[in-house]
Amino acid sequence: MTKRISFFDTTLRDGEQSPGCSMNHREKLMMARQLEKLGVDVIEAGFAAASPGDFESVKAIADHISESTVAVLARTVKEDIDKAWEAVKGASKPRIHTFIATSPIHMEYKLKMTPQQVADRAEEMVAYAASLCSQVEFSAEDATRSDTDFLAEIFDRVIMAGAKIINIPDTVGYTTPDEFYEFIMDIRKKSKYLDNVQISVHCHNDLGLGVANSLAAIKAGATQIECTVNGIGERAGNAALEEIAMVLSVRGDKYGANSNINTQEITRTSNMLSSITGVNVQPNKAIVGANAFAHESGIHQHGVLSNRETYEIMTPESVGLSKNNLVLGKHSGRHAFKDKVISLGYQIDDDQLNIIFAQFKDLADKKKQIFDRDIEILLTRGIKETRDYYKLERFVVNSGNTITTTASVVLDTPEGIREGISFAQGPVDASFKAIEQCVHKDITLEDFSLQSITEGTDALGYAVVKLRYKDKHFVGRDASIDVVQASISAYINAVNKLMQEEETQEAMAV
Numbered sequence: 001m002t003k004r005i006s007f008f009d010t011t012l013r014d015g016e017q018s019p020g021c022s023m024n025h026r027e028k029l030m031m032a033r034q035l036e037k038l039g040v041d042v043i044e045a046g047f048a049a050a051s052p053g054d055f056e057s058v059k060a061i062a063d064h065i066s067e068s069t070v071a072v073l074a075r076t077v078k079e080d081i082d083k084a085w086e087a088v089k090g091a092s093k094p095r096i097h098t099f100i101a102t103s104p105i106h107m108e109y110k111l112k113m114t115p116q117q118v119a120d121r122a123e124e125m126v127a128y129a130a131s132l133c134s135q136v137e138f139s140a141e142d143a144t145r146s147d148t149d150f151l152a153e154i155f156d157r158v159i160m161a162g163a164k165i166i167n168i169p170d171t172v173g174y175t176t177p178d179e180f181y182e183f184i185m186d187i188r189k190k191s192k193y194l195d196n197v198q199i200s201v202h203c204h205n206d207l208g209l210g211v212a213n214s215l216a217a218i219k220a221g222a223t224q225i226e227c228t229v230n231g232i233g234e235r236a237g238n239a240a241l242e243e244i245a246m247v248l249s250v251r252g253d254k255y256g257a258n259s260n261i262n263t264q265e266i267t268r269t270s271n272m273l274s275s276i277t278g279v280n281v282q283p284n285k286a287i288v289g290a291n292a293f294a295h296e297s298g299i300h301q302h303g304v305l306s307n308r309e310t311y312e313i314m315t316p317e318s319v320g321l322s323k324n325n326l327v328l329g330k331h332s333g334r335h336a337f338k339d340k341v342i343s344l345g346y347q348i349d350d351d352q353l354n355i356i357f358a359q360f361k362d363l364a365d366k367k368k369q370i371f372d373r374d375i376e377i378l379l380t381r382g383i384k385e386t387r388d389y390y391k392l393e394r395f396v397v398n399s400g401n402t403i404t405t406t407a408s409v410v411l412d413t414p415e416g417i418r419e420g421i422s423f424a425q426g427p428v429d430a431s432f433k434a435i436e437q438c439v440h441k442d443i444t445l446e447d448f449s450l451q452s453i454t455e456g457t458d459a460l461g462y463a464v465v466k467l468r469y470k471d472k473h474f475v476g477r478d479a480s481i482d483v484v485q486a487s488i489s490a491y492i493n494a495v496n497k498l499m500q501e502e503e504t505q506e507a508m509a510v
């Protein structure tokens with residue numbers, strides 16, 4: 001009999017914690033809608049107790065998503081669980097996901113608790129969560145470095161207390177497929193009640209085994225897989241959703257399993273995440289890399305032309321990759337543009353459409369061919385959530401290989417119009433220094449990246465700037481055909497996010 005595997009997507013929680021992948025409220029909601037379209041069973045929307053911003057995002061997702069279950073993470077701490085429930089209770093299918101570490105090293109050095117105290121706390125807090133919410137998931141953090149007798153005992157206690165889903169995370173990406181299979185079978189043998197509830201796994205990718213370990217777990221009886229789009233997540237990331245989904249689609253017979261994932265939404269979901277975060281996948285990444293369906297060598301091309309199956313185990317269409325994505329030009333009207341926006345999976349209202357359509361027309365004047373990826377960039381960066389505390393008025397850069405680069409940047413700031421003038425080795429460096437003169441704050445530039453979105457010399461340049469201010473990180477992004485302008489705007493976007501955060505903190509302190 002074929003078993004149905006539930007996909008628990010944690011892109012918006014575990015994924016969002018990874019460097020450079022932070023998303024704002026609007027971006028998280030946009031991703032959640034796309035995840036629902038993709039057919040994920042559970043969307044982990046965030047960690048509500050982490051910050052007021054996280055709380056609001058979880059709440060908004062809970063209020064807008066109707067098909068997928070919306071999960072929220074909480075430590076086994078009453079205040080966390082109260083916040084989690086407050087944020088998720090409006091969902092049509094809410095779930096509280098609570099966790100505590102169970103490995104000797106985590107219990108002794110991180111929690112400073114005995115195994116007995118950990119088991120008591122887990123049981124008590126699961127019972128409390130179950131008194132609020134009918135679906136409670138319990139995770140034993142660092143399970144794969146925990147003792148299986150202890151895990152069986154704690155799982156039995158939390159199941160009796162009301163947990164309906166038991167998650168076995170490989171938190172540090174340490175296990176291997178054979179070992180994980182035996183490990184889960186061993187716990188199942190030792191536990192009285194584990195087979196009465198859903199078994200879930202959550203595999204990190206430190207040794208590159210996240211997907212393989214998840215598949216071994218399916219063989220050992222797991223029916224829920226926790227994963228992220230593009231495999232983003234802490235350190236080397238989490239098991240990649242698209243890879244597991246395509247294994248089940250192409251080789252489901254090997255696992256006696258299938259899923260509810262609409263694989264044709266995979267490319268769109270992956271692109272949306274890259275556009276939002278500015279973090280692209282490597283070209284040779286399975287399923288969603290730019291080369292995943294490219295056949296460069298003559299022998300391969302010849303084979304594929306004669307019969308696609310010579311070198312193709314799945315079609316590009318099966319993951320929603322359309323070759324013909326050259327889209328609109330400067331003569332395209334608002335109607336055609338709106339159809340394109342909808343076909344790309346975005347939901348925007350008429351006012352937003354007008355803003356993005358104007359930006360599209362502006363871009364079409366400068367760029368010969370506009371691709372889906374260009375439109376996705378306009379859509380994800382077009383409607384900014386942050387207020388424009390600082391706005392670019394104009395800039396001039398003078399650069400060449402025999403002169404020192406100079407930049408003048410004029411900003412409209414909360415204190416009025418300001419101009420910064422600076423010298424440096426290159427145009428971006430000089431521009432950033434000029435902006436710093438206009439923004440009197442002790443900001444450190446932590447990271448900067450620039451990449452082209454499509455091919456051609458008139459491609460959009462996508463800039464991502466990461467700033468540190470008072471031990472917090474702020475990531476700004478923007479795109480333009482002019483790469484210096486994209487860089488300046490991304491820097492200003494990060495400063496505006498910082499200003500917004502300061503304003504929110506001040507308002508909360510009053």
Ligand code: KIV
Binds near residue numbers: 099139167
């Ligand atoms: O990696 C991990 O152990 C986690 C848990 C909170 C599930 O993310």
Ligand code: ZN
Binds near residue numbers: 014169171202204234
């Ligand atoms: Zn994790």
